[in-house]
Amino acid sequence: MSVSGANPDGHLPSVLPMSELDEQRWTAVSGRDATADGLFVYAVSSTGIYCRPGCSSRTPRRENVAFFVTPLEARDAGFRACRRCRPDEARRRDPSLDAVVSLCRRLEEDPGCDVAATASALGYSERHLRRRFRDVVGVSVAVYARDQRARRVRETLTKSGAVSEALYDAGYGSSRGFYEHGAPRLAMAPRTYRAGGRGETITFTTFSTPLGTVLAATTTRGVCAVRIGDDVARLETELAAEFVHAEITRDDASLADVAAVVTELARGEGEAVALPLDLRGTAFQVRVWEALRGVARGSTLSYAELAERIGSPRAVRAVGSACGANPVALVVPCHRVLRSDGSLGGYRWGLEVKRSLLAAEGDAAR
Numbered sequence: 551m552s553v554s555g556a557n558p559d560g561h562l563p564s565v566l567p568m569s570e571l572d573e574q575r576w577t578a579v580s581g582r583d584a585t586a587d588g589l590f591v592y593a594v595s596s597t598g599i600y601c602r603p604g605c606s607s608r609t610p611r612r613e614n615v616a617f618f619v620t621p622l623e624a625r626d627a628g629f630r631a632c633r634r635c636r637p638d639e640a641r642r643r644d645p646s647l648d649a650v651v652s653l654c655r656r657l658e659e660d661p662g663c664d665v666a667a668t669a670s671a672l673g674y675s676e677r678h679l680r681r682r683f684r685d686v687v688g689v690s691v692a693v694y695a696r697d698q699r700a701r702r703v704r705e706t707l708t709k710s711g712a713v714s715e716a717l718y719d720a721g722y723g724s725s726r727g728f729y730e731h732g733a734p735r736l737a738m739a740p741r742t743y744r745a746g747g748r749g750e751t752i753t754f755t756t757f758s759t760p761l762g763t764v765l766a767a768t769t770t771r772g773v774c775a776v777r778i779g780d781d782v783a784r785l786e787t788e789l790a791a792e793f794v795h796a797e798i799t800r801d802d803a804s805l806a807d808v809a810a811v812v813t814e815l816a817r818g819e820g821e822a823v824a825l826p827l828d829l830r831g832t833a834f835q836v837r838v839w840e841a842l843r844g845v846a847r848g849s850t851l852s853y854a855e856l857a858e859r860i861g862s863p864r865a866v867r868a869v870g871s872a873c874g875a876n877p878v879a880l881v882v883p884c885h886r887v888l889r890s891d892g893s894l895g896g897y898r899w900g901l902e903v904k905r906s907l908l909a910a911e912g913d914a915a916r
Contacts (some may be wrong), residue, residue, distance in 0.1 A: 562565040567653050571697040574688030575617050578603040579610075585686055588651045591618050591637050593629040600624035605635035619658055650686045654694065661695040754789060755805040759816035760910070761903050764880075765789060766808050767798075772826035776812060777879040778899040802867055817881040818847070818910025822881045829882075831875065834865070838872035839882045847883075848915025850908070852890045874898055880907075 578586040584604030594610040595599040598706045600621065601607060618624040619637050621631065621667045631638050642743035649672045656663050684690050688695075699804035752774065759778075763783040765891030767775040775792070776879040779785050790798060802809075822843065829839055837860045845851060851859070874896065880892040889895040 571687075571689050571694060572617060574588060575603070576612060576615070577688065579615065580605060582609075585647065588647065589654055589687060589894045591621050591624050592616070593618060593624050595625065598629055599632050600629040600637060601632040602635040602637045605632055605637075607632065607634055615658060620656075646674070646682050649679060651681050653683060653691070653829055654687070656693070657695050658698055661698040663796060665691055677875070691846075692872050693815075719856070729900045741770070752789075752793055752796045752798045753801040753805060754798065755787070755800065755802045755809055756785065756804075757809045757813065761816045761906060763900075764809075764812055764816065766805060766812050768805065768808060772828040773808060773878055774828040776881055778879050778903060783860060812880055816907070816910075818907065818912070818914040821847075822883065825881055827878060827881065829877065831872075831877075835872040835875055837862075839868055839876060841883050842873075842876075842884055844854065845883055845886045847896050848911050853887055856887055872898070886911075 575586070575590055575592070577583075579587075582604050584602070586603035586726060589603070591600045591602060592610075593616050595611070595614045595616070600618065608847050609654045618627065618628075624637075625631075638683040649669075652839060653668055654674055656668050665678040665680065672679065674682075682689050685695075688833050707805055716725050732801070739898065750769055752767050754775075756763055758764075759779055763778070763779045763782055763785065765779075765782070766773060767774070767789055775789060777785050777788065811820055811822075811825055815822060830834060831839070840857060841860050845863055853866050853869050853873075854863070856873075857863050859867045860869070862868070869887075874885045875886055877899070879885075879899055885897060885907050887895070894901050894904055
């Protein structure tokens with residue numbers, strides 16, 4: 551079932567980390583964009599109804615909305631069709647829109663499909679269809695395909711939990727491609743996080759680094775916490791308080807690889823993309839954390855530049871708050887963000903740690 555933004559049990563979480571595609575879908579729904587009709591339908595948990603994007607009914611609350619690729623999937627999830635916009639009925643429209651919809655369906659079946667061949671079969675040049683696709687859907691063909699791969703990873707992990715199986719089934723040609731694009735989207739449902747990790751199994755380890763003692767914890771999907779401090783007992787107590795209802799166990803052996811990667815990061819070396827993540831946060835926080843993963847080692851940027859990078863130039867203060875809420879120190883490199891005047895600004899784990907880390911990364915880069 552292709553439900554973007556729904557939990558594995560089909561229920562909608564109260565806070566949704568949105569992909570770029572979902573943001574465009576929500577923009578279409580909130581703007582009643584009829585040109586998006588046929589690309590997807592949206593369902594509202596509070597009413598049990600699904601609609602076309604251009605439906606004239608009152609705009610629902612974002613937290614009550616899930617997106618489905620087709621009306622059939624919405625019905626399978628227990629929703630019923632809107633009587634106002636009649637999303638099950640076919641409508642005549644611009645043939646190029648039908649071509650875009652056909653390409654969407656093809657990418658949902660096979661994210662690595664031959665776009666040129668598909669365009670030719672539909673009677674269009676590849677260039678024209680790609681341009682029309684972006685105009686209608688709001689994202690490029692490449693972004694849409696990447697979103698479908700990430701969706702497949704989530705579905706495979708829900709069924710089997712095997713990361714290696716998930717990444718190859720989803721069409722990633724290498725583990726690096728998966729960790730760069732798929733892994734950051736595998737977020738613990740916010741409802742689960744607010745419930746203190748109820749139903750989650752978390753393993754952790756602690757180890758020494760040049761920055762002090764580090765605690766790293768993982769779920770079955772990836773790293774969910776990395777904390778820096780000098781008091782091991784305090785780090786363990788904080789982890790238990792954050793995930794009060796989760797089953798937490800220490801397992802140094804199984805997390806040896808995680809410890810090795812994080813230790814390299816603490817030295818200013820290594821690559822964070824070597825670790826899959828299980829992030830949990832608001833849509834805005836996830837956008838900030840994903841953008842931070844793209845800041846190269848040895849580089850820095852200001853909070854204002856980071857806000858520009860995620861397309862929210864006025865949200866400088868909110869960007870700073872998202873950096874402070876980063877649950878995985880070092881792996882999501884919030885230490886690479888400075889004030890506009892070049893000063894360090896804040897850092898959850900202490901300015902001395904931030905200063906030492908930036909110096910180590912600068913040395914390693916040189």
